[in-house]
Amino acid sequence: MAGEWCSGTNPQTHIEAIDKLFRSGVSVVNVHVAQNDQKRAIGFYQAEVLPDFAQRAS
Structure with missing residues (x-):
């Protein structure tokens, strides 16, 4: 995280940041x-981040 912004190429960092938002009620x-x-960024989210949330939703 850079300040309140999530950055970097580690998918787990992005997953945890988004999960924190969902757990707070967002x-x-x-x-x-x-x-x-x-x-590239969209592909990263499509392949590495969003599938985690899709699994949770099913």
């Missing part, structure tokens, strides 16, 4: 990508 999470390679 129901919608917006992800801001502050880098030039938007497709």
Whole structure:
């Protein structure tokens, strides 16, 4: 985390940050990508972060 922003390429860091938001009562999470390679970031979330939450929901 950089301040309140989650950053880096460790998927667990992002999963834990989003999970913390959900546990606090948040129901919608917006992800801001502050880098030039938007497709890479979306692919990272698609492959490494979001499947964790999809498993929980099923």
